Amino acid sequence: MSPGRHLVVGATGQVGGALLRHLGERGIPALGTGFRRAAEISVDLGDPAALHALLESVRPDVVLLTAAFTHVDGCERNPALSRRVNFEGPAAVSAWAAAHGAQVVFYSTDYVFDGRNGPYSEDDPVHPLSRYGADKRLAEEAVLALGARGLVLRTAWVYSWETAPQNFMQRLALNLAAGETARVPDDQWGNPTYAPDLARATLDLLAAGASGLIHAAGPRTMTRAAFARLIAETFGLPADRVIGVSTQSLGQTAPRPLQAGMKVERLRGLLGWVPCPPESVLPDLARAHPLA
Template identity: 45%
Template sequence: MSHRSTAAAVRMRAVVIGGSGQLGGWLLRVLAERGHDASGTFATTAFPGLVPLDAANQTAAADWVRDQKADVVFYPAGFTWVDGCERDPGKARAANVEQPLNLARAAATIGARFVYFSTDYVFDGRNGPYDEASEPRPLSVYGQAKLEAEQALADTLGERLLVARTTWVYGPERQGKNFAYQLVKALREGRSLPSPSDQVSTPSYGPDVAQAVVRLIEQGRSGLVHVAGPDLIDRVTFAKTLARAFGLDAELIQARTTAELAQGAPRPLNSGLLIPRLDAWLPGLMRPLSECLRDFQIRLNEPGGWVRPLTPNLDA
């Protein structure tokens, strides 16, 4: 399927909470490319055109959302540091449950739809990959908070809610924080990079995730949908594939078990997301890893440097 963005038939007014983040940035870009009117917010990292918004200030944040008179509110924000969530369950619940629920209620008062981004961490990783009918069983504080949010939002919004679960999101992004940037920085400095050999999932390319979710909203879809890449691979294979794509020494990647890495929160090991629902609605939109990595390199050299991160560039 071609990934050229063509203007949508009906123009939407959209708000993206967390527009400075990886998915938030791509949502804003895809919305603009498809002819929609979109505004984005930031919490800590400012970019041109974004509005400061503290979702923890629930009254002010809800007032701002209502004032936007949007047709749809996207919420790719939240506290996504899995080990940090394990250490601070209160913050995890506030950022991933209470704050989006507050803004969803505000969106409902103006008749707007709400899009919440969730994760495969709602599963225990024993029998993945999972489709939308699989029973959630989170292992971590982060996964539990995401599942609680899914359920509370569904109870509150009904058909006005779209929950998009994704996982291992990578690709070009303005802050340069995702795993691909961390890997390239370490390998360029000649440092070894320990990587879990027993964690399996479905890497998801950020621009494709954003494209899929915007198109689903254009189609009027609601409910739960998995939005993930088609490749089911372990983290070491993923890391070595990234290294080779950028001409770096894949031998610096050291395979370790999750137990050896002693990560703070439990991880779903045999995980990943199947996308039967997305493939029925938007066939073939999520591209394979090899094609996405070629696109990644092309986008890093786009005129204007929209995706050049604040940290050292991949293409420096």
């Protein structure tokens, strides 16, 4: 059966961009939207009328919802915007999908947990600490209500080499290469996840007919500071310029889950593989983009 028309909402981002490339490589018809950055189509996930008009004109069989208001402190400061973009937009897409028999893939986060006793499995209870985490959880529920047509992929610490670098890995490497030091939390745990691997896993899961809630992340849980030192060492940059600090000392607006991270056994069981750990990915990135 043909995989149908795919719509990637958030194709100017890391995950959406990787998805669009992988869809193209597999010969699957796909369209991608942007918001502030230029793309084939532009849409604001927080504007229900524009969203509805887009869905009615494209009539996708599968909507891949990578777009989000991802600035965690920004969400805390502007909860109305977070609610519109991170919950109401995905809920509206889910309602449209329910009425039209379409599938929805939604990207969520381990910020749905409180970080008291991670790493977490899909069966562990959620308890978001921040507005971002709470709105992502509400959106998860809306997508999961689609049953066999809803797929929620929780991911974390996504990285790749971007043209306009926004991700932690690339910014850290570029800042160290520019001679800066980096104060990085040594009490936050998570799973570094390579965006192209996440895109590949998504398409393999869709091809396998997967639905429901799946942790889709790299297999290793580490501290942010350990990830930063690994990045520095792999790129041949001075790891002693990574200063481990407590999350509290950073004075951020939104609380962060500390002992977070996710178990990825469900994903491994479904696919037979999981995204590569950073020690396998970073050496190739460092060779392709030398900074030292």
